[in-house]
Amino acid sequence: MPRTFKEKLLFDDFLVTAEITPPKGTDLSEALEDAEMLRGLADALNVTDNQRAVMRMSPLAVSKTLLDKGHEVIMQLTCRDRNRLALQSDVLAAYSLGIRNISVMSGDHTTKGDHPRARPVFDIDSVQLLGTIQKMKEGFDLSGNEIGGLPDLTVGAVSNTDLSKPMQLLKLRKKIKMGAEFIQTQAVYDTGQFQTFMEHIVDMDVPVIAGVIPLKSAKMARFMNGNIPGINVPPEIIKRMENAEEPAWEGLSICAQTIMELKGLCRGIHVMPIGNHSRTPELLEMAGIRKDN
Secondary structure, eight states: OOOOHHHHHTTTOOEEEEEEOOOSSSOOHHHHHHHHHTTTTOSEEEEOSSGGGOOOSOHHHHHHHHHHTTOOEEEEEESTTOOHHHHHHHHHHHHHTTOOEEEEEOOOOGGGSSOTTSOOOOSSOHHHHHHHHHHHHTTBOTTSOBOSSOOOOEEEEEEOOOTTOHHHHHHHHHHHHTTOOEEEEEEOOOHHHHHHHHHHTGGGOOOEEEEEOOOOOHHHHHHHHHHSTTOOOOHHHHHHHHHOSSHHHHHHHHHHHHHHHHTTTSSEEEEOOSSOSTTHHHHHHHTTOOOOO
């Protein structure tokens, strides 16, 4: 019988997780096609929650659909769109539907998305949400009331790897103290910087899954450096992209090389493509990753 994501966290598997983006509408065909391309390659599929503050279908519905298709899922849950009542309700709903893995995050501010006039909630932050879920796993809601049936979830969190922001490291320590069982990071392009990050958190004893995003152009690399906190695309990589005859292929090659370097540094990778996963199987093959789930 295949091992679950939770079981794999306890062993030395080099894990592969990958993002699935819910549709902006009711047609799930593209999300299901992406998931099928990753069958047998990914250990779990992260279903995003209004990623970049853009309105899309609920990750609860998409996670349940993927689960019914035989995929292991990690449902993302952001604090931006829900107060503490709704967050706890969704945790209970997810568990009741068979979802066993959740990744929590604060979420991008609404001003960055397609509904900039929407009121953000942020009633509690990601650290507090982790503590809330831990309390629920012990049989109580955030107000101390008993709940019937314990949501025995595997709960993760996210982090960037920028050591120039010490508050990020402090927050990461708080997340682990509050029960985070795995960490997925922002995209890594500088493996030297990432190695230093890992050395700083070696005492935290938590599986770290490094994010990777294949570049498509030098323009994309410069945009990410200027607009996405925690991402550092080194100048030599940007130069490679500028000089490449086929930038998309060069970006895939750079990403594969990064993955090979990450194998000795962390517990896995989290693939976040810009677009669909049509080239993810090729990327994993280039990086020498073969799965037998």
